[in-house]
Amino acid sequence: MEHIVIIGNGISGVTLARHIRKNSDKEITIVSAETDYFFSRTALMYVYMGHMKFEHTQPYESWFWKKNRINLKKGYVQQVDPKKKQLVFSNNETLSYDKLVLATGSKPNKFGWPGQDLKGVMGLYHKQDLENLEKHAPNNKVCKRAVIVGGGLIGIELAEMLHSRNIPVTFLVRETSFWNGVLPAGESEMINEHIKENHIDLRLSTNLKEIVSDENGRVKSVIIEETGEEIPCDVVGLTAGVSPNIDFIKNSETSAEPSRSIETNRGILVNRFLETNIKDVYAIGDCAEQREAIGNRRPIEAVWYTGRMMGETLAQTLCGNRVEYKPGHWFNSAKFIDIEYQTYGWVFSERSKKDTELHFHWRHPKENICITVAYDKDTNKFLGINTFGIRMRHKIFDRWLTEERDVNHVMEYLADANFDPEFYRAYEKEIITKFNQENNTNIQPRKKSWKRIFAKA
Amino acid sequence: MKAIKNIGLIIFLTGLSIFTGTIFTGSFSLTTSEVEAFIQEKGYKSDVIRKELIKAAASEKELNIFDFSSRVRAAYQASNDHYDALIARYDAEKNWDKKGEQYQYKIYGKPHTLSYELAKKAGKGYVKDNAGMFWWLTFGLGIIGALLFILPNFVLLGPAGIKNNGIYLESATNRGWIAWLVLIYLVSFYLVLYFMADYVVNWTYILDPISEFLNGGQASQWFVYGFLYCVIMIVMAARMYIKYRHNKYQVVRTTSVLFFQIVFAFLIPEIMASLGAPGYDFKNAFPLDYDFFFEWNLDSLSQSGAIGIFILVWGMILTLIIVPVMVYFFGKRWYCSWVCGCGGLAETLGDPYRQHSDKSLKAWKLERWLIHSVLVFSLVMTIVTLYCYFSGAQSFLGINSQWIKDTYSFLIGAWFAGVIGTGFYPIFGNRVWCRFGCPLAAYLGLVQRFKSRFRITTNGGQCISCGNCSTYCEQGIDVRAYAQKGENIVRSSCVGCGICSAVCPRGVLKLENGPEQGRINPTEILLGNDVDLMKLVNQK
Numbered sequence: 003m004e005h006i007v008i009i010g011n012g013i014s015g016v017t018l019a020r021h022i023r024k025n026s027d028k029e030i031t032i033v034s035a036e037t038d039y040f041f042s043r044t045a046l047m048y049v050y051m052g053h054m055k056f057e058h059t060q061p062y063e064s065w066f067w068k069k070n071r072i073n074l075k076k077g078y079v080q081q082v083d084p085k086k087k088q089l090v091f092s093n094n095e096t097l098s099y100d101k102l103v104l105a106t107g108s109k110p111n112k113f114g115w116p117g118q119d120l121k122g123v124m125g126l127y128h129k130q131d132l133e134n135l136e137k138h139a140p141n142n143k144v145c146k147r148a149v150i151v152g153g154g155l156i157g158i159e160l161a162e163m164l165h166s167r168n169i170p171v172t173f174l175v176r177e178t179s180f181w182n183g184v185l186p187a188g189e190s191e192m193i194n195e196h197i198k199e200n201h202i203d204l205r206l207s208t209n210l211k212e213i214v215s216d217e218n219g220r221v222k223s224v225i226i227e228e229t230g231e232e233i234p235c236d237v238v239g240l241t242a243g244v245s246p247n248i249d250f251i252k253n254s255e256t257s258a259e260p261s262r263s264i265e266t267n268r269g270i271l272v273n274r275f276l277e278t279n280i281k282d283v284y285a286i287g288d289c290a291e292q293r294e295a296i297g298n299r300r301p302i303e304a305v306w307y308t309g310r311m312m313g314e315t316l317a318q319t320l321c322g323n324r325v326e327y328k329p330g331h332w333f334n335s336a337k338f339i340d341i342e343y344q345t346y347g348w349v350f351s352e353r354s355k356k357d358t359e360l361h362f363h364w365r366h367p368k369e370n371i372c373i374t375v376a377y378d379k380d381t382n383k384f385l386g387i388n389t390f391g392i393r394m395r396h397k398i399f400d401r402w403l404t405e406e407r408d409v410n411h412v413m414e415y416l417a418d419a420n421f422d423p424e425f426y427r428a429y430e431k432e433i434i435t436k437f438n439q440e441n442n443t444n445i446q447p448r449k450k451s452w453k454r455i456f457a458k459a
Numbered sequence: 460m461k462a463i464k465n466i467g468l469i470i471f472l473t474g475l476s477i478f479t480g481t482i483f484t485g486s487f488s489l490t491t492s493e494v495e496a497f498i499q500e501k502g503y504k505s506d507v508i509r510k511e512l513i514k515a516a517a518s519e520k521e522l523n524i525f526d527f528s529s530r531v532r533a534a535y536q537a538s539n540d541h542y543d544a545l546i547a548r549y550d551a552e553k554n555w556d557k558k559g560e561q562y563q564y565k566i567y568g569k570p571h572t573l574s575y576e577l578a579k580k581a582g583k584g585y586v587k588d589n590a591g592m593f594w595w596l597t598f599g600l601g602i603i604g605a606l607l608f609i610l611p612n613f614v615l616l617g618p619a620g621i622k623n624n625g626i627y628l629e630s631a632t633n634r635g636w637i638a639w640l641v642l643i644y645l646v647s648f649y650l651v652l653y654f655m656a657d658y659v660v661n662w663t664y665i666l667d668p669i670s671e672f673l674n675g676g677q678a679s680q681w682f683v684y685g686f687l688y689c690v691i692m693i694v695m696a697a698r699m700y701i702k703y704r705h706n707k708y709q710v711v712r713t714t715s716v717l718f719f720q721i722v723f724a725f726l727i728p729e730i731m732a733s734l735g736a737p738g739y740d741f742k743n744a745f746p747l748d749y750d751f752f753f754e755w756n757l758d759s760l761s762q763s764g765a766i767g768i769f770i771l772v773w774g775m776i777l778t779l780i781i782v783p784v785m786v787y788f789f790g791k792r793w794y795c796s797w798v799c800g801c802g803g804l805a806e807t808l809g810d811p812y813r814q815h816s817d818k819s820l821k822a823w824k825l826e827r828w829l830i831h832s833v834l835v836f837s838l839v840m841t842i843v844t845l846y847c848y849f850s851g852a853q854s855f856l857g858i859n860s861q862w863i864k865d866t867y868s869f870l871i872g873a874w875f876a877g878v879i880g881t882g883f884y885p886i887f888g889n890r891v892w893c894r895f896g897c898p899l900a901a902y903l904g905l906v907q908r909f910k911s912r913f914r915i916t917t918n919g920g921q922c923i924s925c926g927n928c929s930t931y932c933e934q935g936i937d938v939r940a941y942a943q944k945g946e947n948i949v950r951s952s953c954v955g956c957g958i959c960s961a962v963c964p965r966g967v968l969k970l971e972n973g974p975e976q977g978r979i980n981p982t983e984i985l986l987g988n989d990v991d992l993m994k995l996v997n998q999k
Contacts, residue, residue, distance in 0.1 A: 013924065024983070045925035052628035053962075058926045061939055063819060166624040199618060306923045311988040318992065328989035335921050337964040340620030340705075344921070344966055393966035396919025396986055404990075421918055421969050423960050425707040456977050 005029040006320060007089065007097060009079055010105035013306055014287030016040045017313030018103060018320075023070050025321040030071070031097070033089070035078035037129050039064060043107075044306055046132045047159045051166040056129075082254045084280045085262055101320060104251065104270055104278075104285040105313075108244035108304050115151075115240075117213030122221035123238045126160050135163075138237050142169045145236040149173075149224045151210045152242030153180050155336050158193075160239045161202050162339045172203040172233055174210055174226070176242075186351050186374050188363045189390060193338050196370055200339055213238050244304050246270065246289040267291055269302045274326045276316045284320075286312035296329060298348050305334060331403040332386070333396060341370045346399035347386025349376040359385060362409070362440065364433045366391070373433065377409035384412045392429065393421035398455065410445055413437050417450040460611040467607025474600025481593065481661045485584030487527035489516045489577070497577060505564035508538035516577060524578060528657045531577055532570040539565055575657035575680070587664040594665050602694055609698045619705035621962050623931070631885075632811050638885035646882035653873040656680040673726075674733040682729075688804065689725050692717055695807035702810075708957045708970070712796060716803035724800045736766045742798050745778045746837040747899035749872060753864060754848050782899075783906045789972055790913025791903035792955020801892060804881065805933065806956060809889020813958065816888035816935035823935065826895050826952065833871055834901035840867045871896065890933040894952055904951030912972040914979075915948035915959065917941060919986035922967045928959035942967050945985035949978060 006022060008015040011034035019030050045059040067074050075097070081090040082102065089097045110125025112118045122138045124131050139145035148164045150157050153175030164171045177183060180197065182190040197204045209227035216222040223234045246269035254263065265271045265279040269291030276284050287309035292301045299308075311329055318325040335344045350359060358379045365372035371391035377384050384407050387399065398419040402412055412419075416430045430447045438445055489497070494513050503509070511534035515527075522530070542561045549558035566573070586593050616622040631637040651658050663678040666686055670678035678686075696717050703709035719742055728738030737759050745751040751774050760767035785793045795802045816822075840863045847853065847860040854860055880892025893900050907913060915938070922945070928938035934952045938959045941948045948959075948968075960968040984993045 021983070042924040042926060044923040045927070048623075048925065048927060049627075051623070052625040053623040054926060054930045055627050058930045061924045061926065061943060196618075307920050307985075307987060310985070311920075314984050314988055314996075315992060318996070323995075325989070325992055328992070330987050330990060333920065333987055335923075335965040340618050342964065342966050393918070393969070396921055400919065400986060421916075421966060423706065423708040423957060423969060424971065425711050427707070452973050456974055 003027065003029050004100045005031065005098065006101045006103065007099035008032045008103045008105055009089070010034060010107055010287065010289075011037065011040045011074070012043065012105060012107050012287060012309065013040075014107075014309035014313045015103065015105035017310045018105065018286060018317050019072050019313075020070070021314055021317030022320055023072060025317060028320075029073070031073040031075055031099075033075045033077060033079060033097070035076065038074065038076055039067070041129070043127070046126070046129065047163050050132060050135060050163045056132075079250055080253070082251060082264065082283075084264065084283055087282070099282075101282045102284070103316065103320075104248075104264075104283070104289055105287045105309075106247045106250075106289045107309075108288040109247040110156075110240055111152075111243045111245055112240055113242060115210055115213060117215055117221070118240065120213055120215050120221050120238075121219055122236055123213060123240060125240050125244075126156050126163075127244060135237070139164060139167070139169055141167055145169050147172065147233070147235040148237040148239060149233055149235045150239040150241055151224075152240065153177060154241060154243055155181075156244075157239070157241035158197070158338055160241055161197070162200075164237075164239075165200055165202060165339075169237075170201075170203070172205060172235070173197065174205050174208045174224075176207070176209055178207050180204070180206070182351055183353055184351055185388070186349065186361055186363065188365060189372060189374060189388060190351070192365065192370060192372055192390060193341065196339055196341055244288070246291065246302060248289050274328075275319060275324060276312055276327050284316055286316050296327075297332075299329065299332060307334075331400050333399070338390075341390050342393065343388070343390050344392075344394050345386065345388045346394065346396065347376070347384065347403050349374055349386040349388045362437055364429075364436050366429065366432075371429065375409060375412065382408040382410065384409045387412070393423075395419045395421040395455070410443060413445045413447075415448050415454070417447060418454050420450065460615050463611050464608050464615070467604045467609075467611075469604070470600050471604025471608060474597055474602075474604055477593075478597035478601065478662070481586050481597065481665070482659055483523060484586050485524065485582050485661055485664075486521040487516075487524055487578055487581040487583070488518050488520075488522060489581045491517045493517070493580065494577075497580065501576075503564075503566060505538050505542065505566070507541045507564070508534065508566060511535075511537045512577075516581060524582075524658055524660060527578055527581065528571070528574045528655075531574040531657075535566055535570050535573055569654075571655045571657050575660060578657045578660045579663065579677070579679075582660055582664060584661075586661050587667075590665050590668050594669075597665060598690060602690060605694045606697060609694070609701065612698070612701050613704075616701070621964075622702065623962065626811075626814060632814070634815065634886055638812075641885045642882060645884065646878055649873075649878040649882050652680060652684055653877055659683070670729075673729040674738075676732070685725050688800070689721050692720050692803055692807045695810070699807060699810060703961060706957075706961050709961060712957065713806065715797045716799070716806055719798045720800050720803045723798075731766075737763050737770065739770045740800075741770075741773065742777075743800070744782055744794070744899055745774060746834065746841070746902065747799070747801070747897055748774070749837050749840070749867060749898070750864075752841045752844055752848075754844065757848060782903065783910075786903050786906040786913075787911050788913075790911055790953070790955050790970075791900065791907045791951075792913065792953070792957075792970070794903060795893060795900060795954035796956045799893075801876070801880065801897065802954060805884075805889040805893060809881075809884050809933070812884045812886075812889045813933040814888070814930050815886060816890060816894065816933050818929050818932070818935050818937045823937075826935065829895045830897065830901040830904070830952075833875070833896050834898040836867060836871065837898040840864060871898075888933055888935070890935075890954070893954060894934050900952070900954075907953070908949060908951035910975075911949075912975055912978070913949075913955065914971065914973065915941075915953065916969045916971055916973075917945055917947055918965075918967045918969065920945060920988070921965045923965055925964065927962040927964065928968060931958050931962045933958070938968070945980075945982045947978060947980050 006028050011032045015032055019032055022028055022030055039060050041059040048054045049056050078092040079089050080092045087099055110127050124134045147170045149172045150160050151174045161171045161173050179190040180193045211225045211227040214223045221238050223232045225232050248266055248270055251264050251266055269289050270278055270285035271293050272278055272285050272290045276286055278285055288304040295301045312327055315325050315327045332348055333346045359376050360379045362375045374388045376386045413434050420428055434445050434447045491513050494517050498509055515530035515534040542564045546558055546561045626632045662683045666678040666683055670682050696713050699713045723742045724740045728740055732738040750756055760771045796806055843855045843858045843860050843863055846855040875896040876892050883891050922942040924939055924943045926939050932938050934954055936950050955970055957970050983996045
């Protein structure tokens with residue numbers, strides 16, 4: 003029987019394994035050095051915050067794997083030998099495969115800062131990072147202050163985590179406003195305010211110069227590039243993004259036969275079918291890099307659901323139905339402390355948007371609620387929406403994007419897309435009134451209709 | 460703020476200690492004539508019981524409730540032993556007439572209940588004489604202390620939002636020693652309340668004035684329980700209002716359960732009783748209201764004129780029409796987490812423990828077996844009871860009517876719903892009864908699963924499998940298992956509390972009542988992936 007070996011037990015690898023099992027009887031082995039069982043990486047923060055225990059982050063009970071005949075192997079793969087179709091582990095054990103899938107995820111970025119490997123300096127990605135954080139920042143007596151470097155999604159999560167244990171946090175953000183490479187200015191500004199509202203010491207336009215050690219090789223302080231200010235701290239969180247976790251692939255390269263090596267750039271290079279340059283070797287999830295970006299998507303997408311979708315897709319291919327990876331309309335979500343964020347379609351920040359992309363922005367006068375709708379200047383075509391503090395129905399926006407609706411249509415039927423819990427105050431009226439004022443239109447909001455929501459697309 | 464919390468905790472514990480301590484106070488004795496009046500009232504014909512009870516209760520000594528109780532119970536026992544011995548003797552002598560005569564002297568009923576009735580008349584002491592002051596020292600301090608402990612959260616929790624910080628780091632909410640102490644206290648409370656009510660007769664004195672004001676009569680242990688229930692729900696609802704103040708569904712729902720508990724379960728029955736009508740909780744539907752079709756209730760209702768008949772008809776309409784129709788439109792949540800008293804306590808007092816429900820597949824299997832067995836049990840009991848009521852027989856299908864009623868009342872009514880159902884909150888979660896035992900929930904669940912517009916919609920591909928929804932599901936539903944597959948949740952056990960939706964960090968879940976078509980939507984490939992692939996896989 004064909005043996006499929008998957009390196010990595012994250013969402014991509016596990017989704018792939020589940021779907022292969024649904025469609026076939028192939029032998030499946032998942033290899034991981036991190037944990038025995040699949041867990042949800044995105045939930046690690048909740049373990050530190052005390053919302054959950056680690057076991058709650060595991061979506062499947064431990065009998066699941068045996069019942070579905072998915073072998074789990076704990077071990078660190080040191081080398082891939084595509085010629086012998088074999089993996090070599092750090093303890094020199096070997097494992098043979100017929101087909102190999104690389105789903106090794108990411109690792110936190112480090113940019114060569116002095117002191118970046120001191121005790122008390124950590125990223126937030128692996129389970130081991132969580133254990134490390136628990137050791138260095140169990141409470142505000144042991145950790146009197148933490149400094150977080152890098153203003154992205156993981157950075158704000160780490161800030162929220164530490165804040166939940168009343169540990170003072172200084173948050174260094176390189177940009178002039180939080181995440182404004184992605185978010186339009188109004189939204190970014192609202193998040194700035196919310197961070198400060200939570201008594202987190204947000205420092206914008208601030209870079210890290212170096213991390214200073216004490217006599218025991220532990221973090222003592224950080225020094226700011228711009229001002230030279232020294233901030234004493236016990237923990238430094240490095241959250242300046244992630245990059246593919248593929249060092250062992252690079253180590254496997256044989257200079258004698260470059261054509262037999264797995265081709266990499268920042269990630270493992272794959273075509274639309276998620277195939278690498280080597281036959282029977284595939285890559286999915288965070289570690290895969292598309293040779294050509296798909297639409298507006300980045301070549302490497304370190305996003306939970308794209309990992310899952312690549313797993314869903316590759317399973318078809320491995321079970322004999324060769325399918326191209328074609329992610330649909332872009333969507334995503336996050337939570338900035340208390341503010342939920344969802345996005346459907348593309349809304350670019352001022353930094354990266356084209357001149358033809360217009361934005362309509364509405365913000366609640368008091369609450370942390372706002373939306374930004376992007377549309378085309380010439381055709382009025384709806385391009386995407388960001389919502390903060392309002393939940394939206396994925397299905398409806400996916401449909402509108404497929405149908406290429408214009409922005410007026412989206413405004414008119416906005417109530418159909420609302421996904422907030424029952425009894426929540428809806429803001430369609432205020433939003434549309436403002437839209438009408440700004441655009442000299444006379445759109446009347448339609449009432450929510452189950453018939454439209456459940457209409458077959 | 461922290462200091463206010465701590466002071467509140469101390470005040471609360473003081474109130475709780477005084478409340479508990481009152482059990483041990485007071486002295487219990489009656490005069491001979493009072494005992495004789497009691498015997499007359501109860502219609503006891505035995506001379507032995509008269510003699511024994513006078514010896515036991517009309518004592519010179521200062522008896523506390525425990526001594527009093529054991530002496531009274533011993534008196535009953537002695538009397539019954541005496542006649543049992545006679546019965547045995549005449550039986551041996553084959554003197555059937557004499558043997559038959561003895562039965563009228565026997566005393567039926569639970570010894571602790573008889574002791575309670577006597578003790579209620581026999582108590583004297585500081586607590587009884589100063590009921591008002593003791594109300595303040597027990598309920599008053601408890602309420603003030605608890606509110607001082609809860610209200611600072613408005614500031615301490617920070618900006619409105621889901622703040623489950625530290626739940627798994629604290630003893631009280633992570634099955635630590637505090638949780639076990641609370642379990643022991645609650646279980647003891649229920650054991651005493653259900654089986655040894657005489658021990659807590661002092662509590663009834665504290666509430667006599669309120670009871671007299673409401674219904675004209677003295678407080679019973681059930682009045683104490685009902686009053687306490689309402690007080691706890693109100694105080695813990697304040698906690699809910701603060702914790703979920705950003706979530707209007709939770710605010711409205713909490714108000715609803717509070718209203719139905721206070722007005723329907725507590726005030727209306729009390730007022731009805733004061734008007735001489737049978738006290739009835741108009742929202743308590745059979746088979747949760749398992750004794751609705753018991754002989755004593757049918758007799759009592761049929762003898763209460765128009766209001767009795769109305770209740771009888773209402774009770775049947777409630778179960779047969781209102782309940783299923785409402786479940787069709789709104790799901791069982793309309794009852795279980797908006798109206799029901801058990802649900803009301805679970806959603807207020809129980810909220811800090813909701814994370815402890817078991818999410819394993821095993822627990823789900825156990826749940827289905829148990830809850831449907833209880834439903835069958837309650838129906839069989841009712842059929843037997845009704846058959847015997849109308850036919851005058853003692854048993855039906857070989858099942859003794861009295862036996863099955865007693866067994867159900869004891870096992871399900873007292874142990875499952877009370878001792879386990881609430882007592883186990885701190886360790887096994889707040890819906891043990893609702894999930895594993897409630898026959899009404901089983902009935903509602905069947906309707907919800909197979910014929911309802913209610914579902915929890917999963918928002919396409921947004922789920923990140925974090926597990927907050929499953930962790931905080933009080934009914935032990937592995938919500939994530941559905942959400943991460945893009946499937947709607949239509950489980951029979953879902954009581955629609957809405958917390959999964961509230962704790963979801965990605966806006967994935969929404970409770971809603973929509974068209975039946977498309978309600979159940981098994982998917983393999985989630986929304987957002989290649990359209991062709993979704994179709995290909997999902998349509999086969």
